[in-house]
Amino acid sequence: xxxxxxxxxWVLTPLAYPLLSAASLAAVLLLPHFSRxxxxxVTPSSPSPFDVGTTPFLRFRRAFLLxxxxxxxxxxxxxxxxxxxxxRCGFGREQMxxxxxxxxxxxLFLGGASGVVSDKLGPQNACIFYWMLQLAVGAxxxxxxxxxAWVNNFILALASSMxxxxxxxxxxxxxxxxxxxxxxxxxxxxxxxxxxxxSLVGSQGITNLLLxxxxxxxxxxxxxxALVSVIGILYIRKAPSISTAHHxxxxxxxxxxxxxxxxxxxxxxxxxxxxxxxQFSVSAFWFLWAPTIVADGRDAPLSLIYPCFLVSRMLxxxxxxxxxxxxxxxxxxxxxxxxxxxAGLALSVVAYDYQEIGTLVILFCIFHASVGFILxxxxxFRTMYLPNELRGGMMSxxxxxxxxxxxxxxxxxxxxxxxxxxxxxxxxxxxxxxAGGCIHMLxxxxxxxxxxxxxx
Numbered sequence: 001x002x003x004x005x006x007x008x009x010w011v012l013t014p015l016a017y018p019l020l021s022a023a024s025l026a027a028v029l030l031l032p033h034f035s036r037x038x039x040x041x042v043t044p045s046s047p048s049p050f051d052v053g054t055t056p057f058l059r060f061r062r063a064f065l066l067x068x069x070x071x072x073x074x075x076x077x078x079x080x081x082x083x084x085x086x087x088r089c090g091f092g093r094e095q096m097x098x099x100x101x102x103x104x105x106x107x108l109f110l111g112g113a114s115g116v117v118s119d120k121l122g123p124q125n126a127c128i129f130y131w132m133l134q135l136a137v138g139a140x141x142x143x144x145x146x147x148x149a150w151v152n153n154f155i156l157a158l159a160s161s162m163x164x165x166x167x168x169x170x171x172x173x174x175x176x177x178x179x180x181x182x183x184x185x186x187x188x189x190x191x192x193x194x195x196x197x198x199s200l201v202g203s204q205g206i207t208n209l210l211l212x213x214x215x216x217x218x219x220x221x222x223x224x225x226a227l228v229s230v231i232g233i234l235y236i237r238k239a240p241s242i243s244t245a246h247h248x249x250x251x252x253x254x255x256x257x258x259x260x261x262x263x264x265x266x267x268x269x270x271x272x273x274x275x276x277x278x279q280f281s282v283s284a285f286w287f288l289w290a291p292t293i294v295a296d297g298r299d300a301p302l303s304l305i306y307p308c309f310l311v312s313r314m315l316x317x318x319x320x321x322x323x324x325x326x327x328x329x330x331x332x333x334x335x336x337x338x339x340x341x342x343a344g345l346a347l348s349v350v351a352y353d354y355q356e357i358g359t360l361v362i363l364f365c366i367f368h369a370s371v372g373f374i375l376x377x378x379x380x381f382r383t384m385y386l387p388n389e390l391r392g393g394m395m396s397x398x399x400x401x402x403x404x405x406x407x408x409x410x411x412x413x414x415x416x417x418x419x420x421x422x423x424x425x426x427x428x429x430x431x432x433x434x435a436g437g438c439i440h441m442l443x444x445x446x447x448x449x450x451x452x453x454x455x456x
Contacts, residue, residue: 261387272397
């Protein structure tokens with residue numbers, strides 16, 4: 001008589017996703033009614049913060065956000081399978097770690113130089129190159145026989161690194177070209193994070209809808225990503241180009257400008273380290289969240305839990321306009337410092353000791369809400385302290401710094417396996433808390449500079 005082993009399954013409360021979604025939508029829909037605190041009555045003719053700017057710029061921003069959503073969908077389709085894709089290819093633990101380490105190395109070296117190339121070629125050409133990479137990896141992975149090729153990991157890693165800065169650089173330069181006020185640009189930053197999270201959730205639904213039996217030889221989700229890439233290329237080729245010829249005469253050679261405005265400016269260096277800490281913590285979460293949740297042996301609906309994290313990210317990005325500008329209860333740096341501390345404390349609790357699955361889900365939701373607040377806030381500070389023509393190089397430099405420790409951990413995990421998951425999460429938490437302290441120093445330096453100007 002055989003022995004039957006029953007496994008306990010943890011069930012996510014059905015109210016989690018609706019409540020988080022309702023909170024995110026409420027934060028967005030109520031913003032026009034509270035963004036003008038001095039107005040007693042909001043009339044229909046009052047301008048909404050979403051409609052600030054000239055008609056050509058608003059038209060461009062709507063088309064840009066749609067294109068950015070398509071790029072986010074393509075990114076989500078390639079990342080939705082996660083570890084399961086390696087399992088389907090028959091890879092073991094060491095092979096998975098080796099593949100991921102090789103992809104991280106591609107981001108570390110090739111991705112670090114891609115920002116400089118983007119600044120030289122211009123953001124539109126960089127976006128076209130990004131879509132070409134997505135087209136190539138989508139076409140290759142559409143065939144089940146080529147899905148496990150090494151080249152896919154390299155191409156996808158390079159495309160993901162370019163995604164982090166090429167679209168942001170494009171909207172910033174277009175905003176500068178059309179002479180819009182900075183409030184409209186800052187609104188675009190948090191809208192990008194908000195719609196990116198929505199698109200990542202949508203990519204899961206698209207993948208589940210198109211996913212079919214692998215034996216047919218054609219994987220429809222990747223084919224869809226390739227078709228989206230074609231649409232992106234065609235749209236950008238028809239868009240009016242942005243001239244960047246005057247940048248060289250204003251700033252000089254790129255190398256000297258980078259040293260002067262990035263490596264020798266303490267404020268920009270703080271932003272570099274702050275961005276790198278977020279990159280490292282997000283990478284650590286992506287690798288470790290599933291093993292952490294199922295560590296006690298219970299089954300958990302991971303495909304239902306992950307969308308809650310993305311919706312928490314939506315909520316964090318929707319909170320950005322409530323903490324900046326006229327409605328801000330704190331100084332700009334104080335709000336960002338608080339978000340870093342919240343993210344760091346959430347990961348530190350996870351790293352310190354095992355928690356119940358429900359507690360882990362809440363902590364990871366807090367972490368993602370903080371990240372959703374941090375990303376557009378950092379874009380805002382980059383606009384304040386960094387020349388636009390160095391944005392790609394600075395962001396790729398941050399990306400390289402954030403991926404360097406993850407590359408070391410993956411190498412150690414592939415060949416030695418002697419680094420605990422709690423150690424990686426603990427280092428990610430320390431990096432976030434340290435970044436929060438650096439942002440607080442940024443506020444003190446700015447205050448000190450203002451005092452010196454007044455004394456003069």
